[in-house]
Amino acid sequence: MPPRRRRRSPDPDRNIDELEDLRAKKAAAWPKKEQMNDDIVETFGKKRCIAWFQEYSGVDDDLISPEGMEKFCEDIGVEPENIVMLVLAWKLAAKSMGFFTMQEWLKGMTELQCDTTSKLRKKLDFIRSYLNDPVCFKSIYRYAYDFAKDKDQRSMDIETAKAMLSLLLGKHWPLHSLFHQFLEQSKYKVINKDQWCNILEFSRTIHTDLSNYDEDGAWPVMLDEFVEWLKEQNTFRS
Incomplete structure (x- = not known):
């Protein structure tokens, strides 16, 4: 049998150094408490x-x-x-x-x-x-109708509708200011949910020059009248 090797006596200084190195690595991998966001902790x-x-x-x-x-x-x-x-x-x-x-x-x-x-x-x-997010925005837009209208009314009154449209579409729809003017002089006193939802679709799909507007499309009468009003103002020519 080969002679047994004598075990080396442990080096206390080496063990302490290794332990300190391990602690230093852990400290570097984990953010210090004072640097951590309170809301995360x-x-x-x-x-x-x-x-x-x-x-x-x-x-x-x-x-x-x-x-x-x-x-x-x-x-x-x-x-x-x-x-x-x-x-x-x-x-x-x-x-x-x-x-x-x-x-x-x-x-x-x-x-x-x-x-x-x-x-x-x-x-x-x-x-x-x-x-x-277009999907979330559509959900928020549709939610706004039921949220803002009087709960005892089936439709949204025109003043509330104009305010909500300004909030939601004012910065994003180039024709918004003209649509607002149209509502100001129109006979409409309320907006129903179908009209409300179609206003968003109109703002998203119809070009600002109305070049892709289809007179035979299934838009609510309100939006057909808006287009006619624009033409009467000489804003757009047929």
Whole structure:
């Protein structure tokens, strides 16, 4: 049998050096606590989210009213008329303008993983980014109709419709200002949902010079009249 090799006695200095190297590698791979975002470290808390809701609703109420909504907007640094509030309401699936229920709040804020004002403020750009997605924008646009109209009415009154169209299409549809003028002088007092949805499709598909507009198309009468009005204004010639 070969002679047994004598075990080397452990080198305490070498072991300490290896341990220090290992600790240094772990520290480099994991961000320091003071460098980490508090919102990443702190997970979403339902109780904290409810307490946040109650800052605007009151402890014994499960509804944020317009007064509470005004304070909420002030705290997150957004005007109530800002389109991001419409997108937030869409995200919460809120049923009525100017109101958030506890159930709507918890559903939406859980999805957004926001349970404090600071977290929501940091998410505003993300919330606004939904407007850049054509599918999401269409959903938000359609949602806005039922959200903004009076709940006891089947159609949206024309003043509300003009305001919402300005908010949603004013910056993106070149013919919006002309359409607004058309509504101002028209006989229309309300807009129904079919008209509302077709306005978006018209704005997306019809060229600004109306070159692809089909007089025999299935557009609502309102939009046919808009085209005729444009021609009468000599804005476009047949």
